[in-house]
Amino acid sequence: MIIPLRDAVANTSGGKAGTLGALLRAGLPVPDGFVIPFDAYPAAARGLDVGADRLSVGSDRLSGEADRPGVGADRLGIGADRPGVGADMLDAARREIAMRPLPAGLLDSLARALGGLGDVPVAVRSSANSEDTVHASGAGQHESVLAVRGVADVASAVRTCWGSLHSSRAIAYRNDPGTDQLRDDPVMMAVLVQRLVDAEVSGVMFTSAGPEGTSEIEASWGLGPSVVEGMVTPDAYRVAADGSITRTISDKRTRLDRDGHGHGDRDPDGDGDSGSSGSGSGDGSRGSSSAQFASGLVTRDVPAVDRDRPTLDAATVARLVSLGQEAAALLGGSQDIEWAIAGERIWLLQARPITATPPPAPADAPVASPTLLAGTPASQGIATGTARIVRGPADFPRVRPGDILVCPYTDPAWTPLLRIAAGVVTDTGGVLSHAAIVARELRIPAVVGLPDATATIHDSALITIDGTTGTVTTPDT
Numbered sequence: 001m002i003i004p005l006r007d008a009v010a011n012t013s014g015g016k017a018g019t020l021g022a023l024l025r026a027g028l029p030v031p032d033g034f035v036i037p038f039d040a041y042p043a044a045a046r047g048l049d050v051g052a053d054r055l056s057v058g059s060d061r062l063s064g065e066a067d068r069p070g071v072g073a074d075r076l077g078i079g080a081d082r083p084g085v086g087a088d089m090l091d092a093a094r095r096e097i098a099m100r101p102l103p104a105g106l107l108d109s110l111a112r113a114l115g116g117l118g119d120v121p122v123a124v125r126s127s128a129n130s131e132d133t134v135h136a137s138g139a140g141q142h143e144s145v146l147a148v149r150g151v152a153d154v155a156s157a158v159r160t161c162w163g164s165l166h167s168s169r170a171i172a173y174r175n176d177p178g179t180d181q182l183r184d185d186p187v188m189m190a191v192l193v194q195r196l197v198d199a200e201v202s203g204v205m206f207t208s209a210g211p212e213g214t215s216e217i218e219a220s221w222g223l224g225p226s227v228v229e230g231m232v233t234p235d236a237y238r239v240a241a242d243g244s245i246t247r248t249i250s251d252k253r254t255r256l257d258r259d260g261h262g263h264g265d266r267d268p269d270g271d272g273d274s275g276s277s278g279s280g281s282g283d284g285s286r287g288s289s290s291a292q293f294a295s296g297l298v299t300r301d302v303p304a305v306d307r308d309r310p311t312l313d314a315a316t317v318a319r320l321v322s323l324g325q326e327a328a329a330l331l332g333g334s335q336d337i338e339w340a341i342a343g344e345r346i347w348l349l350q351a352r353p354i355t356a357t358p359p360p361a362p363a364d365a366p367v368a369s370p371t372l373l374a375g376t377p378a379s380q381g382i383a384t385g386t387a388r389i390v391r392g393p394a395d396f397p398r399v400r401p402g403d404i405l406v407c408p409y410t411d412p413a414w415t416p417l418l419r420i421a422a423g424v425v426t427d428t429g430g431v432l433s434h435a436a437i438v439a440r441e442l443r444i445p446a447v448v449g450l451p452d453a454t455a456t457i458h459d460s461a462l463i464t465i466d467g468t469t470g471t472v473t474t475p476d477t
Contacts, residue, residue, distance in 0.1 A: 001036070001037075001040055001105060001106050001109045002034050002035065002036060002037075002106075002109045002110065002112075002113045003034060003035045003037055004034050004035075005017065005020060005021055005024060005030070005032060005033040005034055005035060005192070005194065006021055006024045006025060007021060008020065008021030008035045008192075009021060009022075010129075012035075012037045012038055012039070012190070013035040013037050013038070013127055013190045013192070014035075014038070014126075014127030014128050014129055014188070014189070014190040014192075015127065015128075015129065015352065016125065016126070016127040016192060016350060016352070017035045017127040017190055017192040018127075019331065019350070019351050019352065020033075020192070020194075020348075020350065020351070021035075022330065022331065023327060023330065023348055023351060026326075026330050028323065028326060028327060028330075028348055029323070029345065029346060029347050029348060030347065030348050030349075031194045031195040031196075031197055031347055031349070032117065032194065032195055033117070033122070033192060033193050033194030033195060034113045034116075034117075034192075034193055035127065035190055035191065035192050035193070036106070036110070036158060036190060036191040036193070037190050038129070038188040038189070038190050040106055040190075040191075041162055041188070041189055041190075043103060043106075095163075097159050097162050097163040098156070098159050098160065098163055100159070101155075102155050102158065102159070107151070107155060110151060110154060110155060110158075111151045113193070114150075114151060114154060114193070117193075117195060119149070120149070120195055120196070121147045121148065121149045121195075121196040121198075121258060121296065122148050122149070122154060122193050122194060122195060122196055123144060123145075123146050123147075123148070123193070123194050123195075123196045124144065124145045124146075124148050124154060124157035124158060124160075124161060124191060124192070124193050125144040125161065125191070125192045125193075125194070126143055126144060126161040126164060126165075126189060126190075126191065126192075127189070127190040127191065127192045128165060128187060128188065128189045128190070129187065129188045129189075143160050143161050143163075143164035144161070145157035145160055145161070146196060146223065146225075146258075146297060147196055147258045147259075147296040147297050149296070154193060158191045158193075161189065161191045162189055162191065164189075165187060165189045194349075196258065197340040197342045197347050197349065198257070198258055198342055199222060199223050199224065199340040199341060199342055200221065200222070200341060200342065201219055201220070201221060201222075201311045201312065201340070201341045202219070202220070202222065202223060202224040202226075202227065202338070202339065202340040202341065202349075203217060203218045203219035203220060203224065203227045203234060203311075203338075203339060203432075204217070204218050204224075204227055204228060204336065204337065204338055204339075204430075204432040204433075205217045205218075205320055205321075205324050205336075205337045205339060205432075206334065206335075206336055206337075206354055206357070206358070206432060207321075207324035207325060207327065207328045207334050207335045207337060207354075208241070208324075208325070208328070208334060209328070209333065209334040211241060211325065212241045213241060213334070214238060214239065214240055214241065215238075215239040215320075215321045215324055215325075216236070216237070216238055216239075216358065216431070216432065217236070217237040217238075217239065217312070217317060217320060217321075218234040218235065218236050218237075218430040218431070218432045218433075219234055219235045219237070219311040219312050220232045220234040220235065220250075220252045220255065220311060221252055221255040221302055221306065221311060222255030222256045222257050222300075223255075223256040223257060223258070223297070223340075224338055224340060224349070225256055226254065226255060226256050227430065227432070227433065228338065228432075228433055228434055229409065229410075229411070229412070229433065229434055230409035230410060230426055230428055230429025230430070230433035230434065230435050230436075230448065231254065231256075231409055231428060231429075232250070232252050232253065232254060232255075232428055232429075233250040233251070233252070233376075233428045233429060233430060233448075233449040233451075234250060234252065234311075234430045235247065235248065235249050235250055235252070235310060235311050235312065236248040236250070236376075236430060236431075237312060237317050238361065239317060239318075239321050243318065243321075245314060245317055246361075247310065249308060249309075249310050250308075250449070251307050251308055252302055252306070252307050252308075252311070253301065253302055253307060254299055254300065254301060254302060255299070255300055255302050256297060256298070256299050256300075257297065257298060257300060258296055258297055258298075259296045259297060259298045260296075316341070316346075319346060320339060320346060323339075323346060323348065324337055327348065327351050331351060331353075333353055333354075334353070334354050335351045335352065335353065335354065336350075336351070336352050336353070336354045336355075336432070336437075337350065337351045338350040338351075355437070355440075355441055356379075356437060356440030356441050357440075358377075358378060358379075358431040358432070358436065358440070359377040359378070359379070359380045359431075359467065359468050361377075362377065362468075362469050362470065366469055366470065366471050370476075371473060371474050371475070371476060372471055372472075372473055372474075373450055373453065373456060373457070373471065373472040373473075373474065374450070374470060374471055375425070375426075375447040375448060375449050375450030375451075375453070375470050375471075375472070376430065376431060376447065376448050376449040376450075376470050377431070377447060377466075377467055377468055377469060377470035378429075378430075378431045378433075378435075378436035378439060378440075378446040378447060378448045378467060378470075379436060379439035379440040379443075379444060379445055379446035379467045380440075380445065380467050380468045381423070381443065381444060381445035381466075381467045381468070382445060382464065382465070382466050382467070382468070383404060383422040383423040383444065383445050383464070383465050384422075384462065384463070384464040384465075385402050385403055385404040385422040385423065385462070385463070385465075386400070386402070386403050386404065386460055386461070386462060386463075387403070387404050387406050387425075387457050387458065387459060387460065387461045387462075387463045388400070388403040388404065388405055388406065388459065388460075389406050389407070389454055389457070389459040390405050390406065390407045390414075390417070391407065391408060391454065393413075396414075396417065399417055399420065399421070400420075401420040401421075402420075402421075402422050403420075403421055403422065404421060404422050404423045404424070404425065404463055404465055405417060405418070405421045405423070405424040405425065406424075406425045406426075406453055406454055406457050406459075407424070407425075407426055407427070407454065408426065408427045408428065408454055409426050409427065409428050409429050409433075409435065410424065410426060410429075410434065410435035412434055415438060418435075418438055418439060418442055418444065419442065421444060422444060422445075422465075423439075423444050423445040423446060423447075423465040423467065424439055424444065424445075424446045424447075424465075425446070425447045425448075425450055425453050425457070425465060425472055426446075426447075426448045426449065426450065426453065427449075427450065427451060427452060427453050427454055428448070428449055429448040429449055430448060430449060431448065433448065435448065436448055439467075444467075445465050445466065445467030445468075446465075446467050447465055447466075447467055447470050447471065447472055450470075450472065453472070456474075457472065457474060458474075461474060461475055462475065463475075
């Protein structure tokens, strides 16, 4: 029932786990782990009285209301295909999956596999067949649970991953016209369990397609959700084919860590080898997942002296690029890679094909003014619409089709809002974050990392967003 990560392949273990298995077999640095494959889920869900079989097979055309209250299915454009299956049924399915104990045989196998890793915190991550493909990233659409320890909590996290297959945001993403390829096959979910990398530095890298291309890296202190979910504006490094580096160092105010961890002193493979040089650590567990934070994780303020300090030196950037090129050559194309540094060793946490490239950096930085705000271009296009300040679920009912979302950062549960928005502006985040990737896939303009956008832009104002130049034009008054 359980497959060692080294033996994982996509047709039984999903895109995320299958790719990591290939990297491990090639000798690249991937944290050890194992996979609960596709065929475990139907056995666990057998007999559910809420239509779980119907939800798990063919759920590509299933929809309901948004995960958060107050967002109607009629406004989000979901639920029309299957009017008899709505939010209540989806919620009931997730609740039953979350409460039902794992089959005894699977639970025993899980306990043995965890024992093989040792008594260590793990990351429990979704690995669906509908994510991490050349057609669609699935960024942020399924769940991961970080810093989990012990059989009971890991079993609960496995059920959380299974249940997220039926979340409204995942279904809305699969129903989008831009992801038609996801409807050809039944949706299946495997679950990946890996040693947690206690990261001092982590981030995302878009590799070049070949040795003559440019690689892009974003990095911040601590665990990876800070970068991938846009909770901070990360440092950005653009690396040309000749190795020259253009860097932008940001004000990184917060970091996410495992509670009680001393920053960068763990060795995920347990061999005592601290490996290559670098400054840190960070399990992103993004991939295609929204990271749920176990009680063992804390958000801390970054000390003032470190906020503007570069997260990576030139040697570490070069090592990251080299690893990225190895992975791209092995996997047959440019890759979107999550990485982490712990104990001066670089770890690869995920690799998937790049589905939508960021806009090129503007030749000349725009000059900000009272009516022209400048951030980072994240998704090309120009749109004019009503600014809608969205700070959380309580604001969701106010969003109308054609509005431009202005938010501190976007939680993955907000994906249905991106389907009706004309564009998105965020206070924090980078071009490799969830919001930016999904905006590019949906082909709506995005400007990220625009400091204090939610305070500067007035709700209901008519604004113009240019995702190519990274600017937002506001009224004179």
